[in-house]
Every structure is written in C-alpha cells, then in structure tokens.
Amino acid sequence: MRRVEAALEQQIRAGYAAFLRGDIDAVLDGFVPEATFSNPDYAIEGGVRRGRDELRASFQALREGFEYVSLEVEELVDGPRGVLVLVLFDARGKGSGAPIRDHFAHVFRIAEGQIVDFAWFRSEAEGRRAAGLD
DSSP states (O other): OBOOOHHHHHHHHHHHHHHHHTOHHHHHTTEEEEEEEEEOTTSTTOEEEEHHHHHHHHHHHHHHHEEEEEEEEEEEEEETTEEEEEEEEEEEETTTOOEEEEEEEEEEEEETTEEEEEEEESSHHHHHHHTTOO
16 A cells, blocks of 8 residues: 555546536546546446536536535545545535535545546445555
8 A cells, every 4th residue: 555646646636626516627637538437337327428518417417416515535546446535524415404424435546647537436345446445
C-alpha cells in the first residue's frame, strides 16, 4: 500500500469539493475527454458511461436527486489498479427530504495526472478489490 502523492490527493479532494458545491465543469476538468464512469450492475443506474457528456449527465442527475450536506474523504490509498477513496456521504433526498448518511468506495484510475476511469462501489471491500488492495 502506497500513500497517494500530495498533488493527486489535492486534485481528488478538489473534485469532491467541486461536486459538493455543484460545479460539475470543475469536476470534469480532472478527467480525460474519453473517461469512463462505471457502476456495478446492482447500482440504481448500473453500467458504464463514456466521455464527458455522459459523465456530466450522470453527475448532474446525482446533484438533482440529492441535497448534499457533505462528502467527506475518509481515506485515500494508492493501489496497484487504482486509487481507492473511501467517502462518507451525507445528504437528503430532494423529493422526500429523507436523510441519507452512508459510506461508499470510489476507485480512480489515473494516467498522466488525469482520471481515465471512475468506479463507484457500495462497499469498502469491493473498492479494495477493484484497486488491487485485497
């Protein structure tokens, strides 16, 4: 297990901060134009989105469905197959107002300082496996 380089950690944290404030363009600045966003089959919207237009639509849908209170990065670990980010998500459903507080695992594959793939996982164990940290 390697610690994530400071510049990469700052880039990832800045992406979460941009998402929290609703600045999707700033989030996408860290992605290559042909980047992918992968969700497992069990996710509400499983599958792979390709390119900035599809990523933008997915991120905007997430912003439209929830009123975000916080996205706390709890851990960043550089694994052999990607950077694992453990996130504490705190929000309310926009329609229902129901509070949601949960943990997710995200894995970023990085090439030449930019994100080429972003994957969401429901559990830390899945994220660790995807990043090669199991």
